Amino acid sequence: MKKILFLPLLFITMMLSAQDSVELPLWPDGAPNTNGLTGEQEELEGGRVANVACPTLTVYRPAKPNGMAVIMCPGGGYALLAMGHEGHDMAAWFTTQGITYAVLKYRMPNGHNEVPLSDAEQAIRLMRKYAKEWNVNPRRIGIMGASAGGHLAASLATLCGSDATRPDFQILFYPVISMQKGVTHGGSRKNLIGETPSAELEQKYSLERQVSSRTPQAFLMLSADDTTVPPVNSINYFLALRGQNVPATLHVYPTGGHGWGFRDSFTYKRQWTGELEKWLREGLSFPEQ
Template sequence: KKTLSDAEQAIRMIRQHAKEWGINPNQVGVMGASAGGHLAASLSTLYSSDETRPDFQILLYPVISMVPGITHGGSRKNLLGDNPTKELEDAYSLERRVSPRSPQAFIVLSADDGAVPPMNSIGYFLALNQQKVPVSMHIYPIGGHGWGFRDNFTYKRQWTEELEKWLRDGVKFEKK
């Protein structure tokens, strides 16, 4: 899809301008929330070359699966249409697309998310873990969906501190 190629072009552009912008070209990641989490995870599992592979992924309450009963219905319809084939559903169910070359991940969500079922994140975590991809997942008991960086999210301080610690100490970058 066009959105995925746009995301790949963004990674390519960041790496091409890394020196000029003072960025390490081997430490370029992707972050997305909800449906944007599906795009970030798509880039992390469906990238077309090492040049466009992110070095890490940060996912907030992401849509991952396109399987009915697990997915977010609106995201599924917007991405796949009204009557997708089983092949299309499988292609965009990212828990099925994880490989040992998928980038390390930080995932955060709320257990009571009524919009995007937690099974999206849990299934993706299990797939990453099975492929021995480093993954850190944080599930908070309440918060629902869409809290992002909102100050009134009960666990904002906890999750942002965990993310900062992971970025500082937990991310292991490959020698390229």
């Protein structure tokens, strides 16, 4: 009987902890660039959105913040955003651990490859701007992403223009990493850099080639049977990180395919949540403040 009563109470506690949220416009005075999209945002099935013209950052604040923050970039092939299971649905899980959690609704490239990364950089600027107000340590802010959102997160981790926009760690769900044909996800490649990109552009966004000793520590997870984004994306990125002596951990689950996010239907949800929770608690190292 006690166990039956405990589970609903735990669920209610998790939901309440994620209700303290605020949505901020990413560029209140106008973005420095454009993707050419105008009009109303499109609301699609399954919590997905498209035609994002006004990017935002939704921040969920925990009742007892531990100083850490995570910014999530949902996936969607650089064409749309899976804002539910790869975004807002994870809020309670993070905030119950004391982690400030934010979901980035970023703009699609639509022929302008620099636009998503500029939104990710602005998101981390905002998080650091309000760090004191939100009880966040500005040196403990991580970027997270799934699928194409994982590519955006890894882009910020490897291509960030300055220390001001460099994340302190990265968490990647079954990420697109490379733009090389035969390795990449075709839709993400086409939407980000076009049908016939220059060799320089392809090289720039093949992130396994952009890793340096300054790239932040990483946690990667994927399924071995992912036929949408080949596992070699994560494997090569992991090897590149280790080659630069960047702390990294890689979890490959036997089955599950692609796009599971926070869905209960993923067989190994208990495993990945447990392993990520432990990594966030014990596996990260930060420089002395």
